[in-house]
Amino acid sequence: MKATLPRTKAKIALILIAVVIIVSLGIRIYNSYRFHLEKQTRFMMDTYVTLYAVGPEKITSRAIDLALDRMQEVDEKFNALNPESPIYAFNHRNVPIADEEILNVIRYALKVSATSGGAFDITIAPLVKLWGFYGDSPRLPRAKEIEDTLSKIGYKYLLFRDGKLDKTKADIAIDLGGIAKGYGVLQASKVLLEEGVASALIDAGGDVYALGKKGRKFWKVGIRNPRGEELLGYVEVEDLAVMGSGDYERFFIKDSRRFHHILDPRTGYPAQDLSGVTLIHPDPMVADAWCTALFVLGPGKGLEIIDKISDMEAILITTEGEKLYSSGLKHAVKGLGEFN
Numbered sequence: 001m002k003a004t005l006p007r008t009k010a011k012i013a014l015i016l017i018a019v020v021i022i023v024s025l026g027i028r029i030y031n032s033y034r035f036h037l038e039k040q041t042r043f044m045m046d047t048y049v050t051l052y053a054v055g056p057e058k059i060t061s062r063a064i065d066l067a068l069d070r071m072q073e074v075d076e077k078f079n080a081l082n083p084e085s086p087i088y089a090f091n092h093r094n095v096p097i098a099d100e101e102i103l104n105v106i107r108y109a110l111k112v113s114a115t116s117g118g119a120f121d122i123t124i125a126p127l128v129k130l131w132g133f134y135g136d137s138p139r140l141p142r143a144k145e146i147e148d149t150l151s152k153i154g155y156k157y158l159l160f161r162d163g164k165l166d167k168t169k170a171d172i173a174i175d176l177g178g179i180a181k182g183y184g185v186l187q188a189s190k191v192l193l194e195e196g197v198a199s200a201l202i203d204a205g206g207d208v209y210a211l212g213k214k215g216r217k218f219w220k221v222g223i224r225n226p227r228g229e230e231l232l233g234y235v236e237v238e239d240l241a242v243m244g245s246g247d248y249e250r251f252f253i254k255d256s257r258r259f260h261h262i263l264d265p266r267t268g269y270p271a272q273d274l275s276g277v278t279l280i281h282p283d284p285m286v287a288d289a290w291c292t293a294l295f296v297l298g299p300g301k302g303l304e305i306i307d308k309i310s311d312m313e314a315i316l317i318t319t320e321g322e323k324l325y326s327s328g329l330k331h332a333v334k335g336l337g338e339f340n
């Protein structure tokens with residue numbers, strides 16, 4: 001026997017099906033509007049900066065544009081090699097720095113110098129120059145050159161006079177390369193928020209800030225292995241910066257030895273013992289500065305100091321390949337199996 005539906009029942013069923021299709025289509029369109037993922041990349045700060053933002057397209061594309069513009073502005077202003085920057089004028093013509101934005105970053109940099117016992121020191125510029133890390137062909141200086149240059153290093157030669165940054169020695173020059181990228185990322189995140197974006201990822205050449213969540217999920221950020229392409233693992237984050245410092249960023253090999261761009265202000269040579277530091281903190285500027293500081297401090301002192309600074313976690317990788325985790329991070333790093 002053939003089962004037939006009465007005509008009215010068939011109609012109701014058809015209408016119900018149509019409603020279900022329309023509603024699910026509507027939800028899809030609404031979600032693709034609300035959770036649209038926009039991405040843009042620009043070259044600045046010596047690297048490729050990629051911004052991802054989740055939200056209605058109308059909002060995200062404008063927000064990303066403005067955030068990247070802001071980062072570019074920070075890059076130009078804070079770059080010691082830009083002849084137009086106040087840093088350049090300070091270094092080459094002894095013009096005191098009056099720019100409030102730069103002064104605020106310097107004030108924080110000086111705090112890191114004091115807390116790290118001078119491991120982080122923005123007066124490192126003459127040494128970076130001597131080693132040739134401002135150019136394309138870095139070289140190993142002679143011991144005497146290093147010794148002479150060390151007399152031009154010391155954050156204690158900086159002082160504030162009449163609300164401006166001045167120096168007590170003419171040869172003093174500063175380099176904000178260890179902190180400016182983090183500050184730029186912080187500024188970009190502020191612009192995104194002001195423009196109505198609550199969910200974004202800023203990736204400045206592997207230095208990352210996760211704003212809010214990725215829709216309903218956490219952002220997944222990979223942790224770099226200083227030797228090799230493979231990641232060490234990943235962390236799931238929200239409103240956190242994950243920044244790295246490493247001997248793989250700018251270096252040269254001479255007589256089988258690696259010489260890199262993070263210099264120990266106490267010896268004049270590249271910091272030894274560590275090959276990479278990944279640091280997690282809510283403020284990208286803090287994360288950037290401390291990442292460089294911990295790299296110079298090395299494994300022992302580095303781990304000791306992390307515990308004294310609130311909300312800071314880090315992974316230190318020694319040149320021997322040993323991985324040292326701060327107490328809060330030990331179980332937070334996940335294996336790559338679940339990364340994608």
Ligand code: AMP
Nearest residue numbers: 119120121124177178245261262263292
């Ligand atoms: P980062 O990649 O954040 O670790 O910064 C590295 C950059 O910081 C270098 O390229 C230098 O411009 C600068 N730098 C190198 N050594 C130091 C140091 N001991 N303290 C502060 N800045 C440094």
Ligand code: MG
Nearest residue numbers: 178288289292
């Ligand atoms: Mg840094």
